Amino acid sequence: MNDDTGRGFPAHDASGGPTVSKAAAGAILTIDLGAIRENYRRLKTRLNGVRCAGVLKADGYGLGAAQVAAALAKEGCDIFFVALPGEGVALRKVIGPGPDIFVLNGLPPGSEPEAVAAGLCPVINSAMQLKAWAETARGMGRSLPAAIQVDSGMARLGMAPAEVEAVVGEAGAFDGIDIRFVMSHLARADEPQQAANEAQRGEFERLRKMLPAAPASLANSSGIFLGPAYHYDLARPGAALHGVNPTPNEPNPMLPVIRLEAKVAQTRQVSAGAGIGYGHTHHADEVLRLATISLGYGDGWHRRAASAAWFEGVRLPFIGRVSMDSIILDISALAAGRLSEGDLVELIGPSQSVDDAAGHAGTIGYEILTSLGARFHRSYIGG
Ligand SMILES: *Cc1c(COP(=O)(O)O)cnc(C)c1O
Numbered sequence: 001m002n003d004d005t006g007r008g009f010p011a012h013d014a015s016g017g018p019t020v021s022k023a024a025a026g027a028i029l030t031i032d033l034g035a036i037r038e039n040y041r042r043l044k045t046r047l048n049g050v051r052c053a054g055v056l057k058a059d060g061y062g063l064g065a066a067q068v069a070a071a072l073a074k075e076g077c078d079i080f081f082v083a084l085p086g087e088g089v090a091l092r093k094v095i096g097p098g099p100d101i102f103v104l105n106g107l108p109p110g111s112e113p114e115a116v117a118a119g120l121c122p123v124i125n126s127a128m129q130l131k132a133w134a135e136t137a138r139g140m141g142r143s144l145p146a147a148i149q150v151d152s153g154m155a156r157l158g159m160a161p162a163e164v165e166a167v168v169g170e171a172g173a174f175d176g177i178d179i180r181f182v183m184s185h186l187a188r189a190d191e192p193q194q195a196a197n198e199a200q201r202g203e204f205e206r207l208r209k210m211l212p213a214a215p216a217s218l219a220n221s222s223g224i225f226l227g228p229a230y231h232y233d234l235a236r237p238g239a240a241l242h243g244v245n246p247t248p249n250e251p252n253p254m255l256p257v258i259r260l261e262a263k264v265a266q267t268r269q270v271s272a273g274a275g276i277g278y279g280h281t282h283h284a285d286e287v288l289r290l291a292t293i294s295l296g297y298g299d300g301w302h303r304r305a306a307s308a309a310w311f312e313g314v315r316l317p318f319i320g321r322v323s324m325d326s327i328i329l330d331i332s333a334l335a336a337g338r339l340s341e342g343d344l345v346e347l348i349g350p351s352q353s354v355d356d357a358a359g360h361a362g363t364i365g366y367e368i369l370t371s372l373g374a375r376f377h378r379s380y381i382g383g
Helices: 033-047 057-061 065-074 085-094 112-117 126-141 161-167 194-211 354-361 364-373
Strands: 029-033 081-082 100-103 120-126 144-149 177-183 257-269 288-293 308-311 314-317 328-330 344-348 378-380
Touching: 029 033, 033 065, 033 378, 057 065, 057 364, 065 081, 065 085, 065 161, 081 085, 085 100, 085 112, 085 194, 112 126, 120 177, 126 144, 126 161, 126 177, 161 194, 308 328, 344 354, 354 364
Parallel strands: 029 378, 081 100, 100 120, 120 144, 144 177
Antiparallel strands: 029 257, 257 288, 257 344, 288 328, 308 314, 308 344, 314 328
């Protein structure tokens, strides 16, 4: 394992500080940049020549936008999407002037100068944003790049059909705007049987024909797997690059990207009847061997997630409540002395995928990734 230092990027920590040492950390998050690169290549193969962006919102799905962007750039990826202008400014600093960076949520009023300075391309989601960007361009005496997003049936971001009709009827509405893409987003792409997908695609076709001619983009990760009709000129995967299954009803076609291991802080044996953890939600019904690990809800492990850790293929169920900084495991299945202080148990890895962990927590892999905490030692491999 080699940490990602000395390659031009700061070691990652969500709070902006240096990553904690492996020896001092309570848990270790290993991020396989080689797997991210392989996932990009797999999507490219499926896209058969269509361009493929990298979506890196929420700090690269919690895995470090700077490191992930550098890995994708080595595969020839030169278009990135983030959610907010601040994320774009940070990414621009580490990725350099070449790649396009699109801001999915559009520019909040007044942030246009910062976006221009960082060379960001807004995704224009409303007539008001269109006007503001066109005025910014006019003020600078040059054209400015942007994507235009239309709402084809998700009611989240993008111009509504009536808004599209209104702006196309306005003379000069797009003056000064270099429209790089017309795009939209699918609400149910992970459900291939859903008629909503074809309905959105049809509506996207109708709306984009009203707008000035430009390359088109519709598919997120799951959208890529809906087939070539959804690929258009640019795909925008995020989750699949980061190892989340884009085809939830089928085996994951992507490589897993992360491994999360927590350290044993302490082991003990308790007698029958002992109350375990906050609220004594559990009492030992016989003599039990327990291990307390240094990872809890303060590290993004959901308090309600009934789950387990794994050690050398042996399942070690959580027992009692998840605490802020610790979880108690029932290690009675292991021979006495097999697990001791400082040993690592697996929370996410070969025995339990991100999607498995999400299932136990009643959520989706996306939320597991973006919840991963700031206290981990982060180790980047395979870059
Ligand atoms: C998040 C997002 C994506 C990427 O979606 P994934 O499901 O992670 O692949 C693409 N486009 C838009 C507009 C998004 O908000």
